[in-house]
Amino acid sequence: MTNDFSTVQRLGFVLLVAAIATVGLAAIGGAQTADYEINETMELTNETEPITVSVEWNETINDPANTSATVTFYNETEYANDSANATVALQDTIAANASNTSEVEYNQSDAGLELDGEYRVVVTGNASAIDSASIEDSSGFLGGVFTGGGLEGSGGMLAGLAVLALAVIGAAVVMMRD
Incomplete structure (x- = not known):
């Protein structure tokens, strides 16, 4: 069994990682105004x-x-x-x-x-x-x-950094499996 990603699957994965990163950045931004x-x-x-x-x-x-x-x-x-x-x-x-x-x-x-x-x-x-x-x-x-x-006073900052870290780790793991 192979783990080949098609171009559509790769694009979908990149968009998912981008969405997670956006949520993380929003949490960080919100924390800065708290x-x-x-x-x-x-x-x-x-x-x-x-x-x-x-x-x-x-x-x-x-x-x-x-x-x-x-x-x-x-x-x-x-x-x-x-x-x-x-x-x-x-x-x-x-x-x-x-x-x-x-x-x-x-x-x-x-x-x-x-x-x-x-x-x-x-x-x-x-x-x-x-x-x-x-x-x-x-x-x-x-x-x-x-x-x-x-x-x-910055739970959002920590949550945002955690979300970004998980997104980067997830992306690295999936790309290494190729």
């Missing part, structure tokens, strides 16, 4: 203070004066039980600075934060303005470095 978000659980102690939030800004921010990232510290216990109703310990805004990284440190002297408190730190903003963000404490624990819109 909100950027990362969040990490951090404990504020003498060993971890300060907690530093860094935001790397895109070089092509359309409206820098009206673009920012929001940093919110939630009570971790409440956040784990019901994130929608968790107590906000502290909320701050980091102004955009095109092509640069903004760093802000938070410690026990900030209103709402207490030593030995456990917090869920959430950074949100416009994915087209933020290249990456991180949450780090002074112990060297890196809470998150995500590029291209963030992992937590």
